[in-house]
Amino acid sequence: MNDDVLRVEGREGETAPSSNRPGVWREVWRDTMGRVGILTLLGILVTIFLGPVIFPFDGQSFGASATSILQAPTGSHWMGTTELGQDVFRQFLLGGRISLYVGVSATVIAMVLGAGLGLVSGYYAGWRDTVLMRITDFFLVLPTLPLIIVLAALFGQSILITSLVIGLTSWPQTARIIRSQVLSLRERPLVMRVRSLGAGDWRIMSRHILPNVTPLIFANLVLVLSGSILAQAALAFLGLGDPVQVSWGTMLHNAFNSGAMSSGAWWYTLTPGVGIVIMVLAFSLIGHALDRVMNPLRRGAR
Amino acid sequence: MNARYFVRKLSTLVVTLFLTVSFNFLLFHVLPGSPVQLLARSGHYDAAAKASLTKLFGLNHGLLTQYFIYLKNMVQGDLGFSYTYRKPVTTVLGAAVGNTVLLVGTATAITVFIGIWLGVKAASRANSLTDTAITVTSLTLWSMPDFFTGMILIFAAGVWTHVLPISGIETPGLTVGWLGHLLDIAKHLILPALTLMLVNAAEFSLITRNAMVDVMVDDYMVTARAKGVAKKVIVWHHALRNALLPIVTATALYVGMVLGGAIQVETVFSWPGMGLLIYNSVEQRDYPVLEGCFLLFAIAVIATNFISDILYQVLDARVRNN
């Protein structure tokens, strides 16, 4: 429906960026924001993957008595305790994994769908393109978060379903962007020549098209990843999270609903909240840097 | 803009609307279980009472018949019957729509101005300290979940200072004149609107910055500058006008996003709009209301997209003529 969306997000018709990926990442690393993003991300990954190993969280161990509820940070509970007397810090370490897990799996689904449909649509053009793009446009105009909420309310709250629901609603943008890139790539002399030499569709796609759109997929991936993490947090906050697999969003839901805020238990609200902000910010910084690398003009005119 | 383009867009609009309506129906009618069963728990209904409730909610037909009835009713402006309130969904939605429009409208109006202004500032001194500061702040705000921003504001304004109301749209039972009443609503509006603004102004400033930077390196801009046209004129007059195109498109996307934000913000601040209605309907599994809310949201986004398409064409023609 709205081809022009691409002018903002997709940069239709620009020259394809270098297919030399290490080059792209080196450039991102050279960008200050990009470097900060990458370092932050590495820090988060180390924390949430090593953290729970060093400080394991037992989801079924609760405080011994009513006094162990919402304790302020102490030597034994670094970030205080929850409304059930559980350790906030340990829950935080494990919760990050769940948040990231949902974000990544939703993104993988969205990318496979989006990039796949975009490739097929752009490469074959014709009726396949028309049909696929009508479907894409339809999903593109549905308001994402309301749709995710409705689907989660209808189909369930396990993290698997949450990932599916977010993934299945986040692909259309990617499909659009990839398609327009592929449309311009397939008209390139090199691709035309290879085709005239009798190369099969699969070969052309995997050897000549895909490598050229990979950086674009990555730039999009980072955006979708940020969006997915935020969407999962919003879902969990609205009470549509998996209560057994506690994510940062679920922690915020529990904090808000148990009255941690007006009880002055700032540690319970801030810990998972800041976790989400830092994680999303890390991806946003990388995305911003990628964007600058791939669109050198964006670096600005003097 | 030519008539053919308009007609093509309009027909797409109609088809999209029809698909949305059908999709909506399908989503909500493939579910197992019956709402009547649950009402029976507290109501002590016998079989006859249950049957009459089933009829009341229009669940006594086959799926296909229900679909046609649904289409027919929708054309007549009937969106079904709320399980919880036992009122027509349109009545339940009626009050909420106005409140959401007030919240989102106010927030958007301010957001657009602040966002564009910041974006232009950042772009006009690309790579300067100002640019970096604006960009990093925007990215950070953008990375904050709307509800988390709201929680922090509640804590700051409600728990520490008690200055601003943190819940609802008005002080119930306040007996003051219409002006006092308006002020009361305005006061309740500040925190939720601010929350939406913080997150969305960030998005706008990022979009504007990028669009501006793209435009500023265009040949004719470079020429203009070489000719000695003042930078301020170039930035605010020429560049922004050209950058408006992508900004208009972005606004269409924005509507979808701000509605998502409204759900969270209204929940946090008990703002009695569509978002809070969605939240409550999810809790109570009031599917007809949920269905109605989703439909309205979808229509709002589809309509904005359509308008932005048309506006784009108009603006584009004008830019080219210049």
Add this chain to the structure above:
Amino acid sequence: MNKKVEALQAQGISRRQFLTIGAASAGAVGIAALSGPVQSAGATTSSAQRILRVGWTTPPDLLNPFTFTSSASFEIVSLMYDTLLEYDVNLKSSAGLAQSHTVSADGKTFTYKLRSNATWHDGKPVTAADVKFTFDTTAKNNLGQAAWSLGEYLSSRVVDTHTVAITYKKPQAFDPALAVFIVPQHIWGSMSSSQIQSNTNPKPVGSGPYRFKKWATGQYVQVVRNASWWGVAPHAAGIIWNEFANADVMTQSLASGSVDILTEVPAVLWNGLKSKPGVKAAEMESFSFHHIGFNVSKAKTSKGNSLLLDKTVRQALSYSLNRAQLVALALAGHGLPGSVQLPPSFGDWHENIPKNQRFDNNPAKAKKILAKAGYKVGSNGIRVDKHGKPLQFRLIVIQTTDEDVLAGQIFVKAAKAVGISLTLETLDSTTLGNIVYNSAAPDWDIFIWGWDANNPDPDYLLSIDLTSQIGGNNDVFYSNPAYDALYAQQAVAMNRTERINLVHQAQKMFYEDAAYCVMWYQSKLQAYRTDTWQGWKEIRGGAVYNFTRSNYLTVKPK
């Protein structure tokens, strides 16, 4: 209230109207920010005009006295409508719309003398014909909350304008006059049954102490004092029930003085209120319990695990649980460990099972009775029956009820310790309700849920698990003719001592059968301001949000 905004909320919005209002309020934002702290409606007006402001997170569903289902609706309806008899501050039956009544010797006919000065809110007098109409309609169409009490209803007879005689097929130990809200015949009389059911009752007309003023859906309900009410005029000029989406924000509103009393406060927040100046945090007994229910359906179509039909397994599961720990954690200590289905708030109706006879916190005993019944520990630590079928069950819980989810997690752990494996699944309340109440082919093993008494009379809670309630309220499909018989006997026992004895026997029988494993009796945690209204009485069941409306009628402005 501003007419424009009112109209706007009532009928949606015209674009032009919105623009005016939107612009005005956008301009007003600046002014409002300077205008200082939040005003509270109640505190600034003179004491005769003071409005009582109640805060809750539980929205009312309907204000139709025949069809409402929520406790919030009951609260509002009971102030707009009257019952013939009502509960006083001690939850004892006292005169209501009927100033006196007599019961025939056989306990089947109740004659009520109505107050001659009672009128409907529209000015028409309340007559015996209205009472007859209400009872006839409720019983005939089996309508609403009160219908359960009219199962044996026979007929009503108008003796004179202000006297009505109501006859039942059997003696009535519980007088239904306490439960049936009397409605005006001149408004409801012309409606068919389905019209009554679908009537949203937008402008309720009752005979109660307060008249309906306004319901802003999702925000508040407002009623104003009825100057021509038959009773002693209450002090509050009006009542507003203010709806909050979140308990935390609600609690802060009480602390800052924008509401006067809260109907229910979560434990953690309640603890926080104890130290707030000008606020009294009140803990009272409630008429509620939360329980673990076992699917004991004997229907061939039941897809529940048949091992739960063995009473030993159910008792062992009950033994495995430490209820004191549940109360300490899930309720932050605000409640009592559960046993029988009538909470201690019922006073002498409650059967007190001696500590040493309770199925509670005794894993060793659980293991012992399981071993004795032939459930041997299998290779993975899970016990199996003689045919090698493992004691492995599904446990479903409502995910938004945090204390139940926590209890579920604790239960899983406790059961595992005695060799029973449970898999916990959390669902939304509608789905859980649909699954549990699928009486034709129930496909579940164990759930966690709760019951609220809708009456301080034991009848209702005892009636839930009758055989005749399968397909109705009976959530575990318990069926025991001996229990049914005890219930039937107490329902017609006009002698209180005799009835108490029967009620005790019924509770004991149900407890032994362990189809329910009552986890706890939660406290009613409320909080009110001490500087706005005075004279709050703390009653078992709650100062407000209870079966009696007495606090609303007696609190005075300070």
